[in-house]
Amino acid sequence: MNPNVPKGRGTGNRPANVFEKSKLVKEFPEGIDAIDAETGPLTEFLPVESKSVLSFNDSPDIPFSYSINPYQGCEHGCVYCYARTSHQYWGYDAGLGFESKILIKKDCIGLLRKTFEKKTYRPSPIVLSGNTDCYQPAERKFKLTAAILELCLEFGHPVSIITKNSLIDRDRETIRALAERKLIHVYFSINHLDSRLKQVMEPRTATSEKKLDLIRKFSALGIPCGIMVAPIIPGINLEAMPQLIQQAGAAGARKAGYTVIRLNGPLKELFQDWLETHFPDRKNKVMHQIESLHGGQSNDTQWGRRMKGEGALAQSISNLFRASVNKYMDPQRTMPEFDFTQFKRNGQLNLFNP
Template structure:
């Protein structure tokens, strides 16, 4: 229940635009008569174009399950209130709040940079993860088609790719993914952390429905594209009770693997999520907030590698046990997926990677 509907930005996750810690000054409106040329924001999405030097980043964190990430967009219009990528938007000079959702940086030179990276001497075709930071199938992709171009290049070079998304736009590229799957060059994950449509609309306002995401799992599975699901993040007191239902549904749709994380609210995400939780669930705020704290040693964030994603304490252990039980009951995580790194070849060259 939203206490003050007039002050709520419908269709956005964050309801505030907190100060960017890397900026010295703020531009604010304190007196209506004081600034003649002030422009009120209508909260529409703006696309900003960036000429990057590189597009593939080596991932140093040992507990995120990827070695390299590839992100054609920074910021994400999906507006997930808990998104860990919000903090990174501050490096670009913007807020982790509303700016993250409405100021989308488009790396139009991503395809050329990707080719340049793959042709570097000594590249060993290690799996590269699309959407290591922001969703590569967010609404901007329908317009700019960068992700499709990147997949075309990956297929051409026989470069293994991992993907994670919560957008059904991925079905547009099923033709490329199917060809990659035939060569064992791709693994796709869908993010589904709740089947509750009301919760999704509030917490992930511009994402596709859980019902549609299950359809994506089913469609990709029928094409023999290996598909898994990330039930992430689980919010204790809001969505953790859905573990049995979510895992049963994704297994029936054809998923073969499943993973999860417990929500953690590091950096600017803490006040953004706290504000959202107070406005949307005032009657449950204290309970949910304290349950999150109990998973991270009394804080809402834990930066320790290994513990930060799963949490610790009694509630975290109950979540872990429940998740493992229902993965076992639904036959998930039985089959191992090992992508093929031996087919990599720079087009026009005579040498294949062995």
């Protein structure tokens, strides 16, 4: 274990913010400087104000238009997380700062209510969350996700959740009520079945066993569940995909999807350091395979390719995924269509503008 990685964190590094002209550097002259990461920083929860609550997406390779992110930054500590780069816009680093400086959008509930009440608003599925996990540890204290779900139930608005945290079980009654009205889809992000890998790659997420148990419990309650095998990291978790899909299908999952890893901005530095710490014998091979998926580079912004990759390895991953889904998931179990006629504005059913 790298001594510079605090317990329960994905990284101890603080890569320079690309938007900052200066950066903090420690030279450790004469060995007298202390290493902050040895003890690790306490998490700071920082309230912020939002101009708008819904984030609009027009990327053709993302299957939703609107998302809500009640939190920015994430204590889960997933070393590969693409959301790390966005933390730089707030003036923080994409490494340890992303995991320890959590921005809380306390005004998001009021803004969402006002949005739903606008005469010009037309309901469209909202994803919780498109960036950072809506059930990360901060949710236990601030309960913004719970309030958003209750608001969606009040207005009859469709919502989709994706999470890596078992805290979602706290809100199962609200989620079940939404499911009864065909207003919710729940996806669990599961990309491995190895608890030891979880401890170093996704330190503060729920174990795969807990998430599979929740799929089983939610499915029994009539809550439609799916899984996202994301991200797939060749040489690290690819081989687990068939067994993972098999177990998810047996638990009641109705749908599966996947993405491959991409390392934009400072993620490459963070991930290479992580490989050097935990899988030094595989470092070069894993990086070469990642680059082969993305046109010879680890970063990728090209629509389509950035999510699934291209080339021989990408085709092999696609084939393995399709074969696993065809073999282990019941084609008769599908995600129900959202019922937009449930939407009401100011307490009135919106029958004429679904």
